[in-house]
Amino acid sequence: MTAGTPVLAAVDWGTSRFRLWLLDGEGRALAQSQGPEGLDAGRNLGFEAVLRDHLARLSVPEALPVVICGMAGSHEGWVEAPYVQLPASLDAIAGTVVAVPGTALDVRIVPGLAKRSEAAPDVMRGEETQLIALTAEEPAGRMRVCLPGTHSKWVELRDRRVEDFTSYLTGELYALLGAHSILRHSLAGAADAQVDPEDPVFLDALHRAFAGPELLLAGLFSIRAAGLLGGLLGGLAGAEAAAARLSGLLIGTEVAVALRDEAAPAAVTLVASGGMARLYGAALQAAGAVVTTVDADRAVCAGLMAIAFGGRAGGLARRQA
């Protein structure tokens, strides 16, 4: 495969977002097209029409292979790619992609993973592709992986197998509470602003959550109370402080629980980009973990390359902290 020549259209098709990268033979992104066409748009406009629109924007030839991960493979998606069950070999996932019938395009969809446990059932769609990218480069052994987001995932990998994973409602709860709960008065417009990972209020909330991760329901109300009593509590008042406190409380609770059975110092691979990478990086460091950060978008592309062509997924820049 030649550098600079497109060999794959790599697509992450989620509930509320469509992203396509045109990749060359070394997995480098030559061009990108993204839009708000999530699952609903696919169902209303037709999945093929949405995909063809984005391919046309980048003048992609019709014969180029397309590999899609994410919710497009769900029961509500284009073609259902049934969940692979735990414990799951990542090679098995790559081997069970589902070809989309009835189109002149060469489209395959990556299956998700399911944990069919009665005590703690769980599912993922999209993150499995990032895991494939991680392990394609790694030696055998154990890895703890944190993939933060709307529904953060913590994964236990061993020898290229997913042994276990747990999802946390962290990101969705942050958005919900800032928009719809009584805390919206305290956060005002600051819920969508980027929380500063070095803000002492954020760091203080992290440490409180580490010390008492079971106290979440009470901690949430105390953010409102701090707002009401604001003038008398100094730095705790103000919308930015409320957002930092909420973010620290939620992320700190997730990290404390996810690391509670790990020997210290825990080694964690963090798959994240931008502000999310900075906040989780700060939280993991505050918890004493040794963190290796991998860019989330590059992991998606590298995973889709590995699924399309097998073998090693090059080009995952790692940053150790």
Next chain:
Amino acid sequence: MTAGTPVLAAVDWGTSRFRLWLLDGEGRALAQSQGPEGLDAGRNLGFEAVLRDHLARLSVPEALPVVICGMAGSHEGWVEAPYVQLPASLDAIAGTVVAVPGTALDVRIVPGLAKRSEAAPDVMRGEETQLIALTAEEPAGRMRVCLPGTHSKWVELRDRRVEDFTSYLTGELYALLGAHSILRHSLAGAADAQVDPEDPVFLDALHRAFAGPELLLAGLFSIRAAGLLGGLLGGLAGAEAAAARLSGLLIGTEVAVALRDEAAPAAVTLVASGGMARLYGAALQAAGAVVTTVDADRAVCAGLMAIAFGGRAGGLARRQA
């Protein structure tokens, strides 16, 4: 004071609800008027106009004393009744009611309570009146009181003083998650239905929460996963089961944390009515507590009577389980 003759208009004026009881000298309700006129209606229509409308519905003479508890005394309310600070004598609360100026009516508003702690600031408005009703009848000593609701309160009383209290966002989170989160797909229309306190799914979720109250963020997502994997997990699927599981997870987490430092068996006074009393009663019993239940509405009336006229607040029926 004569039985059957009205001596007090007792009002609970909350964020989204107005309730007025006409009470005789023994604290019995002769008539009741309620409506959706919460804080916003008071501000838009005028607090006095809303109150006079409800008084007129019950043909209450203008000279009858009116005592109001709840958000009408907040900064956004009719007249601010500043928070009394912890530790707070319940007699001090009764003694610091604020008379409403500028009206021909005899109206007084009960102050709320505030905990000005930097680690866990907290506030209440309305529940202090129910506490006054409880302690008016009780001998000196320690009481643990649970007042469930949108923002559940757990209170530590000692010798007619509020030593400490903690609010939990339990009820609001249940409503939010059922209406706005990804769990709305799993709960469908069942979020507003009454969860059965004897439902094995509710009881199972309680016990899981008791065993791991720090696992809330993960437990929430697993309700969605159970819905997605439904067909394969038997009884866990279905909207009613999802609602029971969410309710058990949230209430169980609150109860586990609130009782974690109590010697067993904990003695808890539960101030609640209707379905809420049944669910929290079941949760407290499942946690091994000895529960005495007091009807929440009767506690409001008895507390307002005690505030208006001092002395003992008769007529609090207690049911021990």
